[in-house]
Amino acid sequence: MGTHLYKTRLDLGEETRDKVATLLNQTLASTIDLKTQTKQAHWNVKGKDFYQLHEFFDEMAGELEEYVDMVAERVTALAAVALGTVKVAATNSILEDYPLTAVTGEEHLTALADRYATYGAHLRKAIDLAENLGDADTADLYTEISRTIDKRLWFIESHLH
Numbered sequence: 001m002g003t004h005l006y007k008t009r010l011d012l013g014e015e016t017r018d019k020v021a022t023l024l025n026q027t028l029a030s031t032i033d034l035k036t037q038t039k040q041a042h043w044n045v046k047g048k049d050f051y052q053l054h055e056f057f058d059e060m061a062g063e064l065e066e067y068v069d070m071v072a073e074r075v076t077a078l079a080a081v082a083l084g085t086v087k088v089a090a091t092n093s094i095l096e097d098y099p100l101t102a103v104t105g106e107e108h109l110t111a112l113a114d115r116y117a118t119y120g121a122h123l124r125k126a127i128d129l130a131e132n133l134g135d136a137d138t139a140d141l142y143t144e145i146s147r148t149i150d151k152r153l154w155f156i157e158s159h160l161h
């Protein structure tokens with residue numbers, strides 16, 4: 001999934017920009033996927049905790065929407081092309097497909113816990129990759145997202161005890 005690089009005055013080398021943009025585009029695809037999966041839970045959850053979970057899932061989806069924009073714009077700041085259509089996201093996401101048969105709060109929470117954990121592990125790996133490629137700003141962006149995702153995993157898992 002190599003990405004086209006534009007000419008830029010930015011003081012990061014082409015190899016760094018190429019590798020970091022490819023990593024960010026994988027994150028972009030996965031973030032779009034996770035956002036729509038979280039919306040799927042927001043719309044379809046049923047049971048006695050409906051309203052609380054309906055609102056909780058929407059808050060998480062809203063957060064992810066902000067990260068979609070931040071990640072895409074970091075790609076373009078590196079003078080590369082952000083790959084952010086849903087069709088590309090569906091192909092490049094690292095996440096498992098969402099179980100469309102999920103109904104209860106527990107089923108949706110478990111599905112989201114699994115996916116937030118996968119996404120969180122990807123972010124933590126990406127912090128080190130970006131750092132090692134000499135892009136501290138991208139590492140910082142990953143750190144910010146990672147901190148929120150860890151917190152959200154805690155919230156999700158706390159419902160499951």
Ligand SMILES: [Fe+2]
Pocket residue numbers: 042058
């Ligand atoms: Fe809604």
